[in-house]
Amino acid sequence: MTIRNLDYLFRPRSVATIIDSEFPGHYAEVLQRNLHVSPFEGTLMQVMAKKRSRFKIGPRVRLDKMPTVPDLAVICARLDLVADIISQLGELGTRAVIIAPSIRDRLTAEESQLLLKTILETARLHTLRIVGPGSGGLLIPGIGLNASVAPVAIQPGKIALITQSTAIASAIVDHATSKGIGFSAVLHLGESADIDLADVLDWFAEDPDTERILVQFDNVAAGRKFMSAARASARNKPVVAIRSKQAGTGRNSKLPFCLDDVYAAALSRAGWVEVGTLGEAFEAAQAMARLRPMDGDGLTILANGYGLGSITADILRDHGGRLASLDSATLLKLAEVLQSRIPLNNPVELPPAISVAQWAEVLAVILADPNTNALMTVYSPSPFASSSEVAAEIGRAGQVSTQNIFSCWVGGHSMQDAQQIAEAHGLLSHDSPEQAIAVFTGLVHYYRNRELLMQMPPSLPEGFSTDLKQARAAVAEGLEAGARILPSRLMRKLLQAFAIEAVESRTAASAAAAIEVANEIGYPVDLGLVLANAVPFEAVRVNLQSPSDIHIAIRSLRHKARTLRPDCRVSGYHLRRSAPRSGVAPVSIGVASDALFGPIIFLGPSSAALAGKGRFVIGLPPLNLTLARDMVLRSGLADELPAEVRARLECSASAALVRLSQMLSDIDEVVAVELDPLHVETNGVLALDGKIQLGKRTRKSGSQRFAISPYPKELEHRLNWQGEKLLIRPIRPEDEPMLGQLLESLTADDSRMRFFVAMRRQTHSQLARFTQIDYDREMSLVVIRQNPKGKPQALGEARLISDADNRVADLAMVVSSAFKGKGLGALLLQQLVDYARARGIATLRFETLPENKPMQKLGHKAGFVMLRGSDPGILSMQLQLAESEEG
Numbered sequence: 001m002t003i004r005n006l007d008y009l010f011r012p013r014s015v016a017t018i019i020d021s022e023f024p025g026h027y028a029e030v031l032q033r034n035l036h037v038s039p040f041e042g043t044l045m046q047v048m049a050k051k052r053s054r055f056k057i058g059p060r061v062r063l064d065k066m067p068t069v070p071d072l073a074v075i076c077a078r079l080d081l082v083a084d085i086i087s088q089l090g091e092l093g094t095r096a097v098i099i100a101p102s103i104r105d106r107l108t109a110e111e112s113q114l115l116l117k118t119i120l121e122t123a124r125l126h127t128l129r130i131v132g133p134g135s136g137g138l139l140i141p142g143i144g145l146n147a148s149v150a151p152v153a154i155q156p157g158k159i160a161l162i163t164q165s166t167a168i169a170s171a172i173v174d175h176a177t178s179k180g181i182g183f184s185a186v187l188h189l190g191e192s193a194d195i196d197l198a199d200v201l202d203w204f205a206e207d208p209d210t211e212r213i214l215v216q217f218d219n220v221a222a223g224r225k226f227m228s229a230a231r232a233s234a235r236n237k238p239v240v241a242i243r244s245k246q247a248g249t250g251r252n253s254k255l256p257f258c259l260d261d262v263y264a265a266a267l268s269r270a271g272w273v274e275v276g277t278l279g280e281a282f283e284a285a286q287a288m289a290r291l292r293p294m295d296g297d298g299l300t301i302l303a304n305g306y307g308l309g310s311i312t313a314d315i316l317r318d319h320g321g322r323l324a325s326l327d328s329a330t331l332l333k334l335a336e337v338l339q340s341r342i343p344l345n346n347p348v349e350l351p352p353a354i355s356v357a358q359w360a361e362v363l364a365v366i367l368a369d370p371n372t373n374a375l376m377t378v379y380s381p382s383p384f385a386s387s388s389e390v391a392a393e394i395g396r397a398g399q400v401s402t403q404n405i406f407s408c409w410v411g412g413h414s415m416q417d418a419q420q421i422a423e424a425h426g427l428l429s430h431d432s433p434e435q436a437i438a439v440f441t442g443l444v445h446y447y448r449n450r451e452l453l454m455q456m457p458p459s460l461p462e463g464f465s466t467d468l469k470q471a472r473a474a475v476a477e478g479l480e481a482g483a484r485i486l487p488s489r490l491m492r493k494l495l496q497a498f499a500i501e502a503v504e505s506r507t508a509a510s511a512a513a514a515i516e517v518a519n520e521i522g523y524p525v526d527l528g529l530v531l532a533n534a535v536p537f538e539a540v541r542v543n544l545q546s547p548s549d550i551h552i553a554i555r556s557l558r559h560k561a562r563t564l565r566p567d568c569r570v571s572g573y574h575l576r577r578s579a580p581r582s583g584v585a586p587v588s589i590g591v592a593s594d595a596l597f598g599p600i601i602f603l604g605p606s607s608a609a610l611a612g613k614g615r616f617v618i619g620l621p622p623l624n625l626t627l628a629r630d631m632v633l634r635s636g637l638a639d640e641l642p643a644e645v646r647a648r649l650e651c652s653a654s655a656a657l658v659r660l661s662q663m664l665s666d667i668d669e670v671v672a673v674e675l676d677p678l679h680v681e682t683n684g685v686l687a688l689d690g691k692i693q694l695g696k697r698t699r700k701s702g703s704q705r706f707a708i709s710p711y712p713k714e715l716e717h718r719l720n721w722q723g724e725k726l727l728i729r730p731i732r733p734e735d736e737p738m739l740g741q742l743l744e745s746l747t748a749d750d751s752r753m754r755f756f757v758a759m760r761r762q763t764h765s766q767l768a769r770f771t772q773i774d775y776d777r778e779m780s781l782v783v784i785r786q787n788p789k790g791k792p793q794a795l796g797e798a799r800l801i802s803d804a805d806n807r808v809a810d811l812a813m814v815v816s817s818a819f820k821g822k823g824l825g826a827l828l829l830q831q832l833v834d835y836a837r838a839r840g841i842a843t844l845r846f847e848t849l850p851e852n853k854p855m856q857k858l859g860h861k862a863g864f865v866m867l868r869g870s871d872p873g874i875l876s877m878q879l880q881l882a883e884s885e886e887g
Helices: 006-010 025-037 079-092 109-125 166-178 197-206 223-234 259-269 278-290 308-318 328-338 356-367 387-400 413-424 433-453 468-480 488-497 511-521 547-564 625-635 643-666 733-745 748-755 764-771 824-839 853-861
Strands: 014-020 043-051 061-063 072-076 096-099 129-131 137-140 145-148 156-163 183-188 212-217 239-243 273-275 298-304 348-350 374-379 404-409 428-430 505-508 525-531 540-544 570-577 587-594 598-605 617-619 670-681 684-687 690-694 717-721 724-730 778-786 792-802 808-815 843-848 865-867 875-880
Touching: 006 096, 006 129, 006 137, 006 197, 014 025, 014 079, 025 043, 025 072, 025 145, 043 079, 061 079, 072 079, 079 096, 079 109, 109 129, 156 166, 156 197, 156 278, 166 183, 166 212, 166 278, 183 197, 197 212, 197 223, 212 278, 223 239, 223 259, 223 433, 239 259, 239 278, 259 273, 259 433, 259 617, 273 278, 273 433, 278 428, 278 433, 298 308, 298 356, 308 348, 308 374, 308 433, 328 356, 348 356, 356 374, 356 387, 374 387, 374 433, 387 404, 387 413, 404 413, 404 433, 413 428, 428 433, 433 625, 468 488, 468 643, 468 690, 488 690, 505 511, 511 525, 511 547, 511 570, 525 547, 540 547, 547 570, 587 643, 598 625, 598 643, 617 625, 625 643, 643 670, 643 684, 724 824, 733 764, 733 778, 733 792, 748 808, 778 824, 792 824, 808 824, 824 843, 824 853, 843 853, 853 875
Parallel strands: 014 043, 014 072, 072 096, 096 129, 156 183, 156 212, 212 239, 239 273, 298 348, 298 374, 374 404, 404 428, 808 843
Antiparallel strands: 043 061, 137 145, 137 183, 505 570, 525 540, 525 570, 587 598, 587 670, 598 617, 670 684, 670 690, 717 724, 724 778, 778 792, 792 808, 843 875, 865 875
8 A cells, every 4th residue: 555656646746648649539628628727826737649550669559759758647448558658657767657548449357467567667667557457547636637528617615535436426527516616635546556546545634635535436456455544544534435236246045145245344434424325425525625514413403494394303313313312401592582472392393483582592592502413404395484584594503503514405496595595604404305405414424433443452452351262273273174164062152252152952852862961051942953863954943941831842843843844863862951031132243354355244033033123233243342343333232221231231242343353363263153042131142053164364354354454452552661650552542641741842953854844743633643553554552651740751752664465564653741851752663664564565765854863873773874865964874684575
């Protein structure tokens, strides 16, 4: 994953259009027209690519001479000429190209792939980055660049639009432009042979001109890379995605979910909001441009007329939203304004004859309510207060309020002026309550997903103990026996090692033997049939209380077997102890493997339940209790139980999911798990049946199999240092205030040595970038002590960022000005060097100012050597930890 040379793509000073002289094409014509009518102040060049005669030696194509080296080139040529063109551009110094739609009519799929491989190999020789092939181009309104075939001119704004479809990009841009919404950039990725969605997300995550990101995509190629970039971008900026559902990825008999469900879970875990239709994408673009931050999910609905507010409230509840509980003082003021003796509540339904002046008063009262986090106004045509006048009042109220107002105009043509007035005041305007509620709940989901994004599950278990020796012994015994499915005895042993209880199943050859087994294991029991030749038979009779119950169950099951499987004889009976009955229906939990995102964990109703309530939900490991509880809440499996019981059951189910996640981290050979039925009790869970599938160990072990890196708890350690008790650990999101205090405490000179400029105060976005990291590609170690007031204080911080291949890493560090010269810097540097060596990084490097002698001395002591830097005002130091790939 790298953003190397993407500044040449998004901030070019010169652009060349490379046109195939034999097949110029309509694309090149439209592109040239757009470039020359755009207000781009850089250099524009039109360059012809002429095919050499077959008797000439050298490349097959020759480029016209250019007045300057283009930062960015847009290639409009046949695919078989592109590698030669890129080679010549790379030798000149061009570092970014867009490959337009290529003429492939005469190429087979194999020929296209071979040409693409050659193009990429040629580009890598010059560290040249490629968008496409098949890209519709790029627009950067802030610098006046339109290097695309977009038919609509767009205005500058703060939204970056990334798409895999030119048609959808054009539709979104056209709609947004009609609403006065601008963009920081619009990019069509094409086939993403080099620069992919993850790379672009990384760029926009740090782009100061972009505040929000809107993404349209169908699929991604690398799950872990995508999740790393998706989470990084969402940590600081709202991201909304519209994704096409995949044909042929529906549910099957083996799994209760499909690929689209997995994508939805991944986007939610990344902190994104997903919309399902193009209309919702239009709404999202407007919302991203107009919405303010929101500090709660309580919505107050204000409607002019009885019934309209109630319908809107019903829609809100159906979407899982929450009505605000209006303060008693607010209700008294509303009754006074409306001169109403009818008890008021939320939704606030205004009398039909309300005037414009009363609208203004009611708006002021509600927006002052301490429990209202957002307001939704619903207006239908009224002869007493015109829609235009009401819209103006709502708009004025919105301009002085810090809360979001969602305006909804129910009607037809007569509502258009009101909508335009509301939008002119910066408000969202909707045609129906359904649209307005969808946008509001999308905003609520965004904040919920942001909270989940901040969760950093540890790589080591917390709150429960595991018996890894027992777990690995059970798996080893199963593998030695050649088992692909772990036998029941070993499955119970493995589950018990992770504190998940499983019922032992016993077999009896006759009814009398079945009663003896029941007497041994204790009533109540569950009983099923064993058919000859291991033919499966799913019917089970549960909660049998006595021998007579067993006789009745056997007769019933044998009769059913004769009806359903007349060709099979009954060879015995299996019995198990019945699970306790908590009041919640049995559930199914387990693990499946997704080709893109790796292991996933699922929870849902049991297949054994006759009328299982709830729904299947998916989570991506690693899980902690917060993430697991979110899965349980989303499943709705215990919604109808009393609150106290529900809370205890949610705790038990959440703990089981976390333990399952830990099993995946610790036991590489576990590839699939299904515990069904599983009974959830207030004191734990009990699996009545299940299976665990084993597989061979791959090169990706432990949490490396996951699409999301866990918090590396194993790197935490405590030490005594010069009379201080210190904790060194990886940085966490909640460390933002502590890190901010450290950086603010630096002297101006120390700040300049670290950042090359004096930066005493960091912004929230900068601190979030420092503390909310992806541990797979970046590491930050912070040294913490307890200050005299007993609060944690950061004394120093050191970070390492590796390249896409995990071969070269850049490091930087800072030590509190009050603790300089005491050896803390050397301690931190050695920690990072040890970490880099363990990660297999070959080269460590850092840059420093010539006058920063302490840092240079520290580097020399650790084995770093001085190199000549590209900037004469900056020194570069490097440490070789292993042989490079070239060496």
